Amino acid sequence: MTTQLPxxxxxxxxxxxxxxxxVTVNNHPGVMSHVCGLFSRRAFxxxxxxxxxxxDGDRSRIWLMVNEDExxxxxxxxxxxxxxxLGVNRHAAGHEVFARLExxxxxx
Amino acid sequence: xxxxxxxxxxxxxxTGAEAIVHMLERQGIRIVAGIPGGSNLPLYDALGKSSLIRxxxxxxxxxxxFMAQGMARVTGKPAVCLATSxxxxxxxxxxxxxAKLDSVPVxxxxxxxxxxxxxxxxxxxxxxxxxxxxxxKHNFLVxxxxxxxxxxxxxxxxxxxxxxxxxxxDVPKDVQSETIEFDxxxxxxxxxxxxxxxxxxxxxxxxxxxEARRPILYLxxxxxxxxxxxxxxxxxxxxxxxxxxxxxALGALPHNHPLSIGMLGxxxxxxxxxxxxxCDLLVxxxxxxxxxxxxxxxxxxxxxxxxxxxxxxxxxxxxxxAHLGVTGDVKAVIDxxxxxxxxxxxxxxxxxxxxxxxxxxxxxxxxDDPRTPYGLVLAVARIVGEEAIIATxxxxxxxxxxxxxxxxxxxxxxxxxxxxxxxxxxxxxxGAALASPESTVVSFSGDxxxxxxxxxxxxxxxxxxxxxxxxxxxxxxxxVHQQQELFYGNRIFAADFKAHVDFAAAAAAFGMKxxxxxxxxDPEAILHQALTSHGPCLVHAHIDISxxxxxxxxxxxxxxxxxxxENYDNTIA
Numbered sequence: 001m002t003t004q005l006p007x008x009x010x011x012x013x014x015x016x017x018x019x020x021x022x023v024t025v026n027n028h029p030g031v032m033s034h035v036c037g038l039f040s041r042r043a044f045x046x047x048x049x050x051x052x053x054x055x056d057g058d059r060s061r062i063w064l065m066v067n068e069d070e071x072x073x074x075x076x077x078x079x080x081x082x083x084x085x086l087g088v089n090r091h092a093a094g095h096e097v098f099a100r101l102e103x104x105x106x107x108x
Numbered sequence: 109x110x111x112x113x114x115x116x117x118x119x120x121x122x123t124g125a126e127a128i129v130h131m132l133e134r135q136g137i138r139i140v141a142g143i144p145g146g147s148n149l150p151l152y153d154a155l156g157k158s159s160l161i162r163x164x165x166x167x168x169x170x171x172x173x174f175m176a177q178g179m180a181r182v183t184g185k186p187a188v189c190l191a192t193s194x195x196x197x198x199x200x201x202x203x204x205x206x207a208k209l210d211s212v213p214v215x216x217x218x219x220x221x222x223x224x225x226x227x228x229x230x231x232x233x234x235x236x237x238x239x240x241x242x243x244x245k246h247n248f249l250v251x252x253x254x255x256x257x258x259x260x261x262x263x264x265x266x267x268x269x270x271x272x273x274x275x276x277x278d279v280p281k282d283v284q285s286e287t288i289e290f291d292x293x294x295x296x297x298x299x300x301x302x303x304x305x306x307x308x309x310x311x312x313x314x315x316x317x318x319e320a321r322r323p324i325l326y327l328x329x330x331x332x333x334x335x336x337x338x339x340x341x342x343x344x345x346x347x348x349x350x351x352x353x354x355x356x357a358l359g360a361l362p363h364n365h366p367l368s369i370g371m372l373g374x375x376x377x378x379x380x381x382x383x384x385x386x387c388d389l390l391v392x393x394x395x396x397x398x399x400x401x402x403x404x405x406x407x408x409x410x411x412x413x414x415x416x417x418x419x420x421x422x423x424x425x426x427x428x429x430a431h432l433g434v435t436g437d438v439k440a441v442i443d444x445x446x447x448x449x450x451x452x453x454x455x456x457x458x459x460x461x462x463x464x465x466x467x468x469x470x471x472x473x474x475x476d477d478p479r480t481p482y483g484l485v486l487a488v489a490r491i492v493g494e495e496a497i498i499a500t501x502x503x504x505x506x507x508x509x510x511x512x513x514x515x516x517x518x519x520x521x522x523x524x525x526x527x528x529x530x531x532x533x534x535x536x537x538x539g540a541a542l543a544s545p546e547s548t549v550v551s552f553s554g555d556x557x558x559x560x561x562x563x564x565x566x567x568x569x570x571x572x573x574x575x576x577x578x579x580x581x582x583x584x585x586x587x588v589h590q591q592q593e594l595f596y597g598n599r600i601f602a603a604d605f606k607a608h609v610d611f612a613a614a615a616a617a618f619g620m621k622x623x624x625x626x627x628x629x630d631p632e633a634i635l636h637q638a639l640t641s642h643g644p645c646l647v648h649a650h651i652d653i654s655x656x657x658x659x660x661x662x663x664x665x666x667x668x669x670x671x672x673x674e675n676y677d678n679t680i681a
Contacts, residue, residue, distance in 0.1 A: 030237060030249065037241050077422040083246040083266060 145192025173203020178539020209526025330394015
């Protein structure tokens with residue numbers, strides 16, 4: 001897994017019709033459950049998840065690859081309501097953070 | 109050296125449990141409801157030493173949760189309930205989920221097995237944190253006693269800020285027992301201030317209201333939560349805006365206010381839903397387009413533009429896309445809106461509303477007879493007066509009360525709206541009576557609902573609260589029975605009770621004074637006696653199972669397709 005996260009910028013390699021959400025959260029056990037629970041209870045599939053601590057470890061960044069869907073605006077609002085979520089960025093055209101990981105997900 | 113000694117002297121030394129209790133005291137908490145068990149015994153040991161906090165022992169954790177809700181709903185402030193780990197936690201979760209759906213600020217503190225045993229399937233261990241994620245506004249699993257100094261005030265801040273809601277704090281037993289030293293107490297947690305009002309949005313809202321010919325205000329529970337009942341009445345009066353209320357907002361505008369068109373939706377009056385059908389602007393204040401209010405959403409207010417004001421941005425455009433969505437505290441927004449809204453008599457629209465009201469009213473058959481549902485509700489209202497607090501359980505009796513009770517002020521109406529939890533009424537009424545001991549608290553209940561938390565009768569007796577339980581007994585799960593009769597070919601199944609409870613005798617067995625309306629020729633006199641003497645009592649009323657809640661929008665249908673109450677004068681189109 002890459003430890004150096006790209007600044008920003010959208011990758012042309014990202015899967016079609018996928019949006020990447022960049023969610024900055026307080027780093028403690030349970031935050032992932034809070035975020036992922038919002039998707040699962042609405043039967044909204046998450047295609048990819050990455051999470052690593054950032055800075056001095058007080059915070060984490062969660063990268064979520066999700067399908068573009070009419071419910072996504074509502075999903076983002078619900079994520080923003082979570083107490084431990086500090087910010088959400090949407091990368092509508094995908095993001096190279098997932099593209100760079102493709103080699104680890106090749107079927108032999 | 110001397111300096112060091114002095115510093116040590118100033119340090120505060122407490123166990124986690126003692127710190128929790130003292131922080132609750134500093135928050136102004138004076139009553140908590142709960143049940144002790146293995147994993148919260150250190151907390152109870154500390155609580156027993158508090159001279160400020162009175163503990164009310166529920167007989168089931170769900171009862172404790174609803175007592176806290178009762179306290180929070182009548183005061184508008186966070187209230188606290190306690191449960192032990194495992195079954196204590198699972199039992200209380202229903203009351204917490206109920207608080208989430210109705211946006212009630214409740215702090216639930218659960219005991220958990222010791223930290224080192226978490227995840228080992230220890231005795232009375234469940235993943236309380238994991239189970240409470242989707243039913244709380246926020247939750248905590250506390251990992252050290254020092255964390256409590258941050259978590260407890262934060263829990264109060266979160267529960268009471270913005271859109272209120274429940275917060276759960278899961279505290280392992282070893283964290284409760286751990287001794288910590290610290291130099292000062294944290295400030296008590298208080299609600300954050302309301303967000304700034306966007307004046308551009310407010311101006312646009314005012315323009316839309318000023319331009320509308322047939323506007324309606326649609327008030328929700330947010331009006332009660334933000335203390336906006338009075339200003340919403342001013343707004344309605346200034347611009348002659350007819351006002352409909354959700355179940356949660358009843359009492360925001362007095363029932364007899366000329367602009368009140370009553371409750372909308374599944375069991376609203378025909379004229380109310382018809383007026384909504386005709387409106388050209390719907391001003392939604394602190395409401396969330398619940399399906400019981402809107403019926404089939406696509407057909408709800410088909411000709412209306414929508415202004416939607418809510419403190420929770422997630423509610424805007426969630427069910428119905430608004431033409432103008434305003435994120436903000438409804439009271440602050442209405443305050444800003446008032447000077448910009450033009451005075452307007454709206455003679456044409458008001459006369460249309462009057463015509464609809466006259467031709468398609470709520471038909472309260474039996475209103476003069478206390479042996480019928482409406483008659484009983486109205487008789488109770490006549491006796492207890494406007495100051496009384498009214499709670500309900502869930503079912504037919506709840507809808508009859510919502511339709512007929514002459515509500516005249518906010519924060520006096522306690523009902524489980526979003527979750528629809530049978531068993532809510534009695535413990536919520538006990539909580540309300542604890543928080544407002546000078547009030548008469550009436551809990552309208554059904555035989556099905558009361559049986560779901562009947563054990564709290566003994567709590568009411570033990571605490572000598574001024575709670576009056578009115579059981580409308582039809583030997584059935586009445587609303588299920590009604591739906592099976594109407595929509596399932598009259599195939600009544602599992603909705604009628606074969607064995608019947610003598611509720612007056614049951615209450616007496618719990619040590620409660622009780623009355624049976626079947627045993628008297630003068631039910632009003634018995635009601636008067638029951639409702640005007642102090643202390644808890646139960647009144648057993650008998651309701652014919654053929655009595656239905658009408659009108660009714662069939663589930664999934666549009667509000668205009670109501671059934672029942674067809675006995676109107678259809679001289680107007």
